[in-house]
Amino acid sequence: MRSNAADFEVIAPQNLKDALAILDAERGVYTPLAGGTELMVAFGAGRLAARRLMSLHLLKELRFLDVTAERVTIGAGVTFTDLRRHPVISADFNLLSHAASWTGSIANQNRATLGGNIVNASPAADSPPALLVYDADVTMASADGMRTIPNSEFHVGYKKTALRPQELLLSIHLKRNYGSYVSYIRKVGTRNAQAISKVAMAGLARLNGQVIEDIRLAGASLRDVPARLPETERALLERSVAHESLADTIARSRASLASGPLAPAPISDIRSTAGYRAAVAANLIDEFLRLLARS
Amino acid sequence: MITIKFEVNGCDRSVITPPLKRLLDVLREDLGLHGAKEGCGEGECGSCAVLLNGELVNSCLLPVLQVDGAALVTIEGLADAQELHPIQQCFLEQGGAQCGICTPGMILATHHLLARNPHPSLEEIREGLAGNLCRCTGYTRIFHAVEAASRRIAESA
Amino acid sequence: MADSMPIEHEPRIVGASPLRKEGRAKVLGEARYIDDIALPDMWFGATVRSSVARGRIVSIDYSPHIPWHEYAIVTAADIPGENTIVHLSKDHPCLAQGQVNHPDEPILLLAHPEKAALHRAVAAIEITYEELPAVFTIEESEAALASGDPARIIWGHGDHANTFKTYVMTAGDPEQSAEIFATADFVIEGEYRTGAQEQLYIENNGVIGEYSPVDGVTVRGSMQCPYYLVHALELVFNLPAEKCRVIQTETGGAFGGKEDFPSVIGSHAALLAMKSGHPVKMCYDRAEDMAGTTKRHPSRTRHRTAVSRGGKLLAGEIEFALDGGAYATLSPVVLSRGTIHASGPYQWPHLTVRAKAMATNLPPHGAFRGFGAPQSLFAIERHMDKIARIVGLSPEEVRRRNFLATGDHTATGQHLVDRVDMQHLLTRALAESNYHEKRERFNRENQDARIKRGIGFAAFMHGAGFTGSGEHRLNSLVEMEITPEGRPRILVSSTEFGQGTNTILCQVAAETLGIAYEEVLIAQPDTRDVPNSGPTVASRTAMIVGKLVERASMQLRATLTASGHFTGGSRNFREAAQRYLSEHGSLKTSARYESPGDVAWDDNTYRGAAYPTYAWAVYVAEVAVDLDTYSVSVTEFHALQEVGKVLHPILAAGQIEGGVVQGIGYALYEKCVWQKGHMANNQMTNYIIPTSADVPPIHVSFEETPCIHGAYGAKGIGELPMDGPAPAILNAIEHATGIAFTEIPLLPEDIYERMTRSAGSGSEDLEPAIAGPYFSEKVY
Numbered sequence A: 001m002r003s004n005a006a007d008f009e010v011i012a013p014q015n016l017k018d019a020l021a022i023l024d025a026e027r028g029v030y031t032p033l034a035g036g037t038e039l040m041v042a043f044g045a046g047r048l049a050a051r052r053l054m055s056l057h058l059l060k061e062l063r064f065l066d067v068t069a070e071r072v073t074i075g076a077g078v079t080f081t082d083l084r085r086h087p088v089i090s091a092d093f094n095l096l097s098h099a100a101s102w103t104g105s106i107a108n109q110n111r112a113t114l115g116g117n118i119v120n121a122s123p124a125a126d127s128p129p130a131l132l133v134y135d136a137d138v139t140m141a142s143a144d145g146m147r148t149i150p151n152s153e154f155h156v157g158y159k160k161t162a163l164r165p166q167e168l169l170l171s172i173h174l175k176r177n178y179g180s181y182v183s184y185i186r187k188v189g190t191r192n193a194q195a196i197s198k199v200a201m202a203g204l205a206r207l208n209g210q211v212i213e214d215i216r217l218a219g220a221s222l223r224d225v226p227a228r229l230p231e232t233e234r235a236l237l238e239r240s241v242a243h244e245s246l247a248d249t250i251a252r253s254r255a256s257l258a259s260g261p262l263a264p265a266p267i268s269d270i271r272s273t274a275g276y277r278a279a280v281a282a283n284l285i286d287e288f289l290r291l292l293a294r295s
Numbered sequence B: 001m002i003t004i005k006f007e008v009n010g011c012d013r014s015v016i017t018p019p020l021k022r023l024l025d026v027l028r029e030d031l032g033l034h035g036a037k038e039g040c041g042e043g044e045c046g047s048c049a050v051l052l053n054g055e056l057v058n059s060c061l062l063p064v065l066q067v068d069g070a071a072l073v074t075i076e077g078l079a080d081a082q083e084l085h086p087i088q089q090c091f092l093e094q095g096g097a098q099c100g101i102c103t104p105g106m107i108l109a110t111h112h113l114l115a116r117n118p119h120p121s122l123e124e125i126r127e128g129l130a131g132n133l134c135r136c137t138g139y140t141r142i143f144h145a146v147e148a149a150s151r152r153i154a155e156s157a
Numbered sequence C: 001m002a003d004s005m006p007i008e009h010e011p012r013i014v015g016a017s018p019l020r021k022e023g024r025a026k027v028l029g030e031a032r033y034i035d036d037i038a039l040p041d042m043w044f045g046a047t048v049r050s051s052v053a054r055g056r057i058v059s060i061d062y063s064p065h066i067p068w069h070e071y072a073i074v075t076a077a078d079i080p081g082e083n084t085i086v087h088l089s090k091d092h093p094c095l096a097q098g099q100v101n102h103p104d105e106p107i108l109l110l111a112h113p114e115k116a117a118l119h120r121a122v123a124a125i126e127i128t129y130e131e132l133p134a135v136f137t138i139e140e141s142e143a144a145l146a147s148g149d150p151a152r153i154i155w156g157h158g159d160h161a162n163t164f165k166t167y168v169m170t171a172g173d174p175e176q177s178a179e180i181f182a183t184a185d186f187v188i189e190g191e192y193r194t195g196a197q198e199q200l201y202i203e204n205n206g207v208i209g210e211y212s213p214v215d216g217v218t219v220r221g222s223m224q225c226p227y228y229l230v231h232a233l234e235l236v237f238n239l240p241a242e243k244c245r246v247i248q249t250e251t252g253g254a255f256g257g258k259e260d261f262p263s264v265i266g267s268h269a270a271l272l273a274m275k276s277g278h279p280v281k282m283c284y285d286r287a288e289d290m291a292g293t294t295k296r297h298p299s300r301t302r303h304r305t306a307v308s309r310g311g312k313l314l315a316g317e318i319e320f321a322l323d324g325g326a327y328a329t330l331s332p333v334v335l336s337r338g339t340i341h342a343s344g345p346y347q348w349p350h351l352t353v354r355a356k357a358m359a360t361n362l363p364p365h366g367a368f369r370g371f372g373a374p375q376s377l378f379a380i381e382r383h384m385d386k387i388a389r390i391v392g393l394s395p396e397e398v399r400r401r402n403f404l405a406t407g408d409h410t411a412t413g414q415h416l417v418d419r420v421d422m423q424h425l426l427t428r429a430l431a432e433s434n435y436h437e438k439r440e441r442f443n444r445e446n447q448d449a450r451i452k453r454g455i456g457f458a459a460f461m462h463g464a465g466f467t468g469s470g471e472h473r474l475n476s477l478v479e480m481e482i483t484p485e486g487r488p489r490i491l492v493s494s495t496e497f498g499q500g501t502n503t504i505l506c507q508v509a510a511e512t513l514g515i516a517y518e519e520v521l522i523a524q525p526d527t528r529d530v531p532n533s534g535p536t537v538a539s540r541t542a543m544i545v546g547k548l549v550e551r552a553s554m555q556l557r558a559t560l561t562a563s564g565h566f567t568g569g570s571r572n573f574r575e576a577a578q579r580y581l582s583e584h585g586s587l588k589t590s591a592r593y594e595s596p597g598d599v600a601w602d603d604n605t606y607r608g609a610a611y612p613t614y615a616w617a618v619y620v621a622e623v624a625v626d627l628d629t630y631s632v633s634v635t636e637f638h639a640l641q642e643v644g645k646v647l648h649p650i651l652a653a654g655q656i657e658g659g660v661v662q663g664i665g666y667a668l669y670e671k672c673v674w675q676k677g678h679m680a681n682n683q684m685t686n687y688i689i690p691t692s693a694d695v696p697p698i699h700v701s702f703e704e705t706p707c708i709h710g711a712y713g714a715k716g717i718g719e720l721p722m723d724g725p726a727p728a729i730l731n732a733i734e735h736a737t738g739i740a741f742t743e744i745p746l747l748p749e750d751i752y753e754r755m756t757r758s759a760g761s762g763s764e765d766l767e768p769a770i771a772g773p774y775f776s777e778k779v780y
Helices: A016-025 A039-044 A080-085 A087-092 A094-101 A114-120 A128-133 A230-236 A246-257 A274-294 B023-030 B086-094 B103-116 B122-129 B140-156 C023-028 C115-123 C138-147 C174-183 C226-237 C262-276 C286-292 C331-341 C373-391 C395-400 C422-432 C435-448 C470-474 C501-513 C541-562 C570-584 C649-668 C725-737 C748-756
Strands: A009-011 A031-033 A052-055 A065-067 A071-075 A137-142 A145-150 A155-157 A168-175 A182-189 A197-208 A211-220 B002-008 B011-017 B049-052 B055-058 B071-073 C043-049 C055-062 C072-074 C106-112 C125-131 C163-171 C186-194 C206-212 C216-221 C244-248 C280-283 C299-307 C313-323 C351-358 C451-464 C477-482 C488-491 C588-592 C613-626 C631-642 C698-703
Touching (some): A065 A087, A080 A094, A087 A094, A128 A182, A211 A230, A246 A274, B055 B103, B086 C023, C055 C106, C072 C262, C174 C313, C226 C262, C262 C280, C331 C373, C373 C725, C395 C451, C422 C451, C422 C613, C477 C541, C488 C501, C541 C570, C613 C725, C631 C748
Parallel strands (some): A009 A052, C043 C280, C313 C351
Antiparallel strands (some): A071 A168, C055 C125, C072 C106, C163 C351, C186 C299, C206 C216
């Protein structure tokens, strides 16, 4: 334990309105604290630079899950366990259920929030690839009101988000459009459970016969932000996964990964190497394409 | 400093503490409950695990102010006077504890698993305990202990 | 007479699985580990450590914004006795003085009444260095030596420059051997490497030190060998042993990591207690423990083997090198065990093993379960599969043609008097694991599979007890006394840290006395009260100490029987014992180690009976290699071993299972990522051990050929399971992929690099400086 708890101030507003008023009045002063599974690690290691925190745990307005016929709205304070237990998430957004099931351990899933995972903005985070292929939107709230942007515009750089200092992430929206899609997600970590991702790939595709009508691919640890692979998606659109065409389709997919400004550019770090990540990412996409061929 | 009130093992407790103090430290330093251990301080090993409103959590990652008004169960709250909980008894009989340092967290994780899934498959046991690291046993005897506990709890129900 | 079996009946407790003696407290969460203990007026201690690998200390500055008068500060100048942590040599400073030789080396100690005041004080001490050239691998140490540049000699001088120890072990005739190499049908070479491994006991190192000018030093804490710490304190404080009291507290895992290291942390806490006038607790957190304490020695083994067309080993040359880190600690002994096990369970008409332990500027490496044998056995068992492949025999057949058998002599010339039947163990292990059927089925199914499967085995042995005359030198003593209520209490310095010491020693006593297991007590190891029964290491406790407990119990029984009061049974024992106490005041028996006549060892020629006995084993591993992720899973594991006598089936199986999983970690997961000698992945997030989701079904079987040296025939088994998994797994991976990997840990990145020939993508190319926002940049 390398921090002195007495050195830290923590406020805990009782409702969202109060929280936003404080963030507005004192911009950049308070660092939001949700489940704590990220910030408390830093605290224990003596590396939590922020000395003034705002705990969000009392804000019931952040922990909800709304379902309509067309969409699901998930409050930023919803935990990974909440997601795993929700029948509509399991049925309609199973990539998000899967991602939740391998985020940390059960004990961490009981505290970690979807909002925290997104706002923390690690390129290795478990939930963003699923949210990206589902074309999620995110709503941010401030004392002035709310604004909603595509999730794909939320991560603007390494560990940087579109959140303004006076804003909190309020909710994530998913459209219930994917009943006819084939889905794929796989995380490659350092072991089978409780592992930080070395690379992960989420895929969602709609076939017309054996032709790819729509395809979304998103990876973790492939760039400095969680990101879709637009060049590969373009290369795969209208391609066939019929037996005689599959090899060609896979080859085009691989070619697209190798170049272009938005191609994967993974790094070597303490957990894995750039070469390994790039190769495995390509393999995971191939695995998805073979899955499409079989469905 | 703030005053936090919560229930621990059925008893009302109150502490005056910095709000960010880790629940693990509050349990060990303020309340004299040493069953929860610090194995890593990063939420990886599960030795600090306790039950918060029935949910398994790593107390090294919980700021105490978020526990206000909650009901906690620690390893000290599992046995009934001096009679061991069936999970404890099975860990003892099956060799599920060797050095014992991971044991409180492991037993609470087992309790959490069996409360939700009274008859887990081996796969489900593995998944349920994957957040609790053990270096001594290789987990095999722990699996036996959980299976035995599942049967024993069912028998006594 | 003393060695004959005392029982007149079938064992009732030995061979059964009574409840662990201290188990109830453990499942209740009531067991008191050192960090659960507080003493009145206790302060807390912290260590200021080096941030460079090698350098002269130029300046030490204490930032003015800390109220230093509140702290006790200890430097090397405060050490009353010798500034040394003694094991086999005196090269290891207790606190660095003038120069540091590895990152994270202790330089200063601080104590304060509030734990929270320490980390900011540590951060407020600025130390500058004049850096000196450093080496970080065996090769770099060799190159420094070869360069002739004195600035690059980091340890010792002359023949010992950069070299802690060397051995040459020879069997047969070196001259004949040269001729054999020249004419053999095959000469097969191979190089095999193993990495460092962190013990990762879930309880970090911790102690509480106390000092009194009158009574001396007292240290209590997490440890394996209380008397090792006594010896260390004697030198640091210049006090006699009677004034150095050490108490082992409940220990949360050790595996060798608390064999030699407590001498360091124990001395530190005691020094702070002396300086502050208060008891001082020092409990490391995970990051400090991983970065600053001992690891398993990395190794490099080179084999050169002359083999006949028929697959018989004709002659061998083995070069075995260890990386010992910056100070010698136990490297000579680790090297010794690795050397003796380098030959595997095989007959060698001629064999020369040249072994050396090199110095590097890493934190000193130390004891870890297996202690040199996992390293050299990995090499020979990989090499035997290579020999099989080149000669055109199956892995099984090449073993069978070379196995040692009853009556043979080992490579050190030890005559195997006890029954050894590796042929049978191999047959049984392969049958129980369905090896042949799977070998063939996987060959077929792998052709079109994206997940390749393989099955492989390792055959090995592990010597129990100290090498050669070690047990004689340890001269272990065990005592037993009667408590006022008439119960027997065992007094040993042997420690419990999960492996079952308390339980098996009480079983042995109960069996011998003919009373209930529940009646027997065992004292907490407090050197004020217990004799030195030797360290709890080297798989010696069941065998050597158990035998002494058996003898001391026999004497107790004989004494009470002779008194006329004892006729048998627990209640009668208590009555008889109490009667005896009322008549004589006290009753204590003792037993001291006696060398069996046939264990003769020559330290100079490295010939003779290296160990009192060996356990023998065959392990079979089944793996699945995923070609999309290049990851290996161990899908099934069979562990068969001959162990003399299984004293407690559940404990014994638990030892094997736990050791197998550590072996799986050693092979596939546990990589130490070094950054200029500092362990950059010093957190559980980034140092990967298996979770419950990563372990295969592990099938454990035992055979028993009783050994006269051990209690009720028991041999030691604690370290045996560490030796087999890694080579068995890599042999299986070779079956699955056709690729002969020769280095562990074998990470998916390494498999990818080799399979696709993509240089620069393997685990040696991890970037330690990039770990995320919280870890790795700072040394402490």
